[in-house]
Amino acid sequence: MARFAYSLLLTLLLPILLGRLWWRGRKNPGYRARVSERLGFVKRMEQPGTVWVHAVSVGETLAAKPLIEALIERYPDRVVWVTSTTPTGAEQVQRLFGDRVEHSFMPYDLSWIWWLFGRRVKPACLVVMETELWPNLIRWCARHKVPSLLANARLSARSAKGYRKFSAITRPMLQRLSCVACQNPVDGDRFLQLGLPTEQLKITGSIKFDVNVDQASLELAQQWRNHWGADRKVLILASSHEGEDSLLLDCLARMQSRIPGLLLLLVPRHPERFDSVYQQAMDDGFVVERRSQFNLDTPVNELVQVVIGDSMGEMMAYLAASDVVLMGGSLVERGGHNPIEPAALGKPVLMGPHYFNFQQIVEQLADARALTLTSVEELELDLANLLANDSACENMGKAGLKQVERSRGAVARQADLLAMLVQANER
Incomplete structure (x- = not known):
């Protein structure tokens, strides 16, 4: 019921959200570009098996860089698809990876949009960076047997308090996640208190420690x-x-x-x-x-x-x-x-x-x-x-x-976790 109310509210707000993109485009024209992707109209993949990584903006993209590089190397025969929410994040993806990955803006969190996006991208798995969780997205992954990994996960006390206010949505969403690769035990305990099953929590450290100085x-x-x-x-x-x-x-x-x-x-x-x-x-x-x-x-x-x-x-x-x-x-x-x-x-x-x-x-x-x-x-x-x-x-x-x-090594641990999820799902 709570997710239905959330979806109804988001549907009613959709015209406002699209208008907000146009408004923000006054200062950053990138918000007015490729708006159809926000509704799921993205490039169509011919073969299934896409490795999908979502990194919201610049910071998350930079943090995800070593993991995305590891995935490109580990899955040379698969498409690695990266989604961003902001134009600056999109620019960062292009700068870091060029044509080695596919890119689109992150669609809005509505079931019909995920149905359309999923038919086009054909993902074998989803990697979400840090705490960018969306109820309909996680539900779509669970219903279509697409393993979902919350990578480099962190959850501050303030964020946990916010999620707790919406426990009717948060708890089932966390229970549908395949795995949470958390940066530290303290944040891991906060995920457990919000409803994440114990067996789905792994403490891997932060991939940000795997930074390379070029x-x-x-x-x-x-x-x-x-x-x-x-x-x-x-x-x-x-x-x-x-x-x-x-x-x-x-x-x-x-x-x-x-x-x-x-x-x-x-x-x-x-x-x-x-x-x-x-x-x-x-x-x-x-x-x-x-x-x-x-x-x-x-x-x-x-x-x-x-x-x-x-x-x-x-x-x-x-x-x-x-x-x-x-x-x-x-x-x-x-x-x-x-x-x-x-x-x-x-x-x-x-x-x-x-x-x-x-x-x-x-x-x-x-x-x-x-x-x-x-x-x-x-x-x-x-x-x-x-x-x-x-x-x-x-x-x-x-x-x-x-x-x-x-403190290095989290990238390899999280890439291994994803590989196990994909292999288990494709048996």
Whole structure:
């Protein structure tokens, strides 16, 4: 009954959802592209057996990269199909995998749409990244004997509380999942409390620890450092949200006397904020440069004080070009963003008080002395102390590298789980 009410409500809202795509397309035209895919009208596969991976947006796609690479290698005779919800996620899929995978936007969660999508894609399995669960999708998979794996699963206390309010939908949905590959036991217990059968839970660790640092990003980062002045200290606010950039700009104005030549790199989480963050830095009186306007053939630009990272898919290069990393989304109540990538680059990492999206990972890195927790009140002092202490930065970086190295292996474990599900289903 609860799922029927959910489906009825979603059906009634469908015109509004489609209109919202058009509205959001004012700032990002990608929302107005390939709208028919949201209704299940996707490319038709001739042969069954498609390996389907759903990664919502940029962050999930980057996290899924090593797993998708493993699936491409493990299933050379099958189509790997990746779905995204956002245009930026779609762009990331194209950048990372090109024509090695098929791609479409994720359809809306209605049974008739899944019927149409399933007839065209012919999936042998579904891999959903992290916690992107949809009741009608999971029900469709169970009814059509398509194994479903919730990969790299995490569930914060806040998210669990939200799911618990809709237990009439959540419990049967979790019971229909074939397997949940959870990052840690704490989050695993939350899934069990919501109704996931014990035998369907596996603790595999986070695939984000299997991150690979590509040489191209390192080379690009060095070009940027040379462009700004190789000996300058660079502080990055990575994946920032509204309200955080102004905090860092205020800190920069006061810290420049203590850290001569300090350069602040601001990388907004969402492309629609690129222009506003640039304008804010200009209005505050700083000399500002945008990544989209770099000319690396010009002489060193030592006058620039703030750089706006207004590009997609270059986060590893931004992190590699920095001396100290502050992860965005943690100074405001967004739950923080992934601190593993800077740790894998040997960078000292700071997080604000709001890190519930990555609680276990943050605590692991903090316990290993690879990450420092800070607050809005202590932010400036903590940043200045780190930027002025090269040995502390080096020690934190080494600790981060060591923690990342000892935590690898989740990709292979989750790929093995999926292989067992597929094999069992095809016998």
